[in-house]
Amino acid sequence: MELVEFTLERIQSLYENTVDHNLSDSGVHPYTMRELLTQQQIEEVLNVELGYGWTNGAPELRQSVANLYDNRSADEVIITNGSAEANILMVMSMLEAGDELVVVVPNYLQIWGFAKALGIIVREVPLREDTGWQPDMDELANVISPRTKMITICHPNNPTGSTLPRDSMDTLVAFARKHDLWLHADEVYKGSELDGVESPSFVDLYEKCIITSGLSKAIALPGLRIGWLVGPKDKIYKTWQSKDYTSITAGAVSEYIANIVVQPTKRAEILVRSRRILNENVALLSSWLDNNANLFSCILPKAGGMAFVRYSMDINSTELVHKLREDRSIMLLPGDVYGMDQFIRLGIGAPKSHIEQGLKHLSEYATSNF
Ligand SMILES: Cc1ncc(COP(=O)(O)O)c(C=O)c1O
Structure with missing residues (x-):
């Protein structure tokens, strides 16, 4: 490779x-940790057993993450080591050599590079500076082919910090649905919208969507190395099978703290x-x-x-x-x-x-x- x-x-x-x-x-x-946690929570962390735990993530954490989305269950969530691992698992389990993947660029480029190494054919669609870093749907239509399996977008975007207005999100979803394509969104910056209006998650807008996210960016806790995937149960199960090969499990201490910070009140305070x-x-x-x-x-x-x-x-x-x-x-x-x-x-x-x-x-x- x-x-x-x-x-x-x-x-x-x-x-x-x-x-x-x-x-x-x-x-x-x-x-x-001192700024983030109460004294009592710090004491509780000291009692966390340093075992492997659940290799797809502690059930209570998966449920808390599921609660951040519409009508999701713990089985539609897997916990990973950062959203970086989530992105890798997504590529490993959703795509194969010869598939075409449309990447909206500029982009974090992890998926772009890893997919190429696996023999996946990467097609690029640019965000245009003159339209405030928005994608052009005609350009998107021009790059898809019968072999296109998925569109991937980083939303909010790294590096431009741009977001799609709600109607553009709907247009992208309608396009994916019309062409029966999977949509992947890396949503690790979601929640950091400067005007305080959090974008919806693509996974709440489209049934053939899988998202990656985590605690490293908007939530300001990259050292916990906690990320996740949310999507249809069978696809999440496949990512779990891939995780058997990558890291087995996330860290027990990190998972424990993660379950504190994804509770709605604490998450809102952090944001x-x-x-x-x-x-x-x-x-x-x-x-x-x-x-x-x-x-x-x-x-x-x-x-x-x-x-x-x-x-x-x-x-x-x-x-x-x-x-x-x-x-x-x-x-x-x-x-x-x-x-x-x-x-x-x-x-x-x-x-x-x-x-x-x-x-x-x-x-x-x-x-x-x-
Ligand atoms: C868009 C995006 N996704 C994923 C990552 C990886 O982040 P982490 O593994 O710390 O969650 C980054 C890091 O910069 C990023 O910008």
């Missing part, structure tokens, strides 16, 4: 912990914090863009912990990012990792002071060198 380098993750793995100001993350600044951090930082970014309009522009994100910023300087995005890292100890993500040079992805979930520093160094660098 030949995997193309997952450059987006590789560049972060190499450098994100070596800089003073890491602005390459796409989530919200994580909680500590208020996420949106507060993101909105403050978007305001900062917006005024910085106003002051640097000759060099930078951006369709401000509607959700998620990142902004996809276009720049006009004559420098390759990877080169720019390495220069900022080496000279200023700031880490951003180059648009190159999405095949989109002239963009940089800037994390907006980090503490405000990091964003301020990042933006300051970026504009100083740009104005003094170009």
Whole structure:
């Protein structure tokens, strides 16, 4: 099996912990256990038995996750190690070599790369900047063929932070239904919508949908490594069979804490914090863009912990990012990792002071060198 380098993750793995100001993350600044849990809950965690537990996830956690969706039972949910594992299990169990998969890009690109390695034929449909990073349904119609099995979309989107209005979600579902296609949505940013209006889940809109999600982004707990899949029972069972090969089970402590944070009141409290951090930082970014309009522009994100910023300087995005890292100890993500040079992805979930520093160094660098 030949995997193309997952450059987006590789560049972060190499450098994100070596800089003073890491602005390459796409989530919200994580909680500590002390900030997240009450003293009593911390005591309870100490009593968690460190066994394997249920390999598809503790029944009470699966039920709590099922409750986040319309009329779902615990058997329509599997718990995974991050949404990253959920995405891998989805590809392993839903697709096979020779199938065609339509990927709406730009996108996190994990599914894109893994599917290619399995011999699945990947077709791309772009989100267009000039329409606020929306897909064009005619372009979608042009790429499907009788061999197309699934459309996959990241919603809300990494890296643009765009969301689809409800009528566009319905149009996409109607398209999938008309052509009898599976729809997969990676919804790990759902809940971080800056206006506080959470998008519906695609799995509540379409019977042939399977979604992946988790606690790493909107919920600001990537270190728990908890994700999940929700979909039809038989498909979820298949993903469980794949999980026997990948990780067997998620961690017992993580599952225990996950079941606290997915309860509606706690989840709502966490999302208020996420949106507060993101909105403050978007305001900062917006005024910085106003002051640097000759060099930078951006369709401000509607959700998620990142902004996809276009720049006009004559420098390759990877080169720019390495220069900022080496000279200023700031880490951003180059648009190159999405095949989109002239963009940089800037994390907006980090503490405000990091964003301020990042933006300051970026504009100083740009104005003094170009
Ligand atoms: C869209 C998307 N899906 C999945 C992941 C993987 O996240 P995790 O495994 O931490 O849930 C990421 C990480 O950046 C992401 O952006």
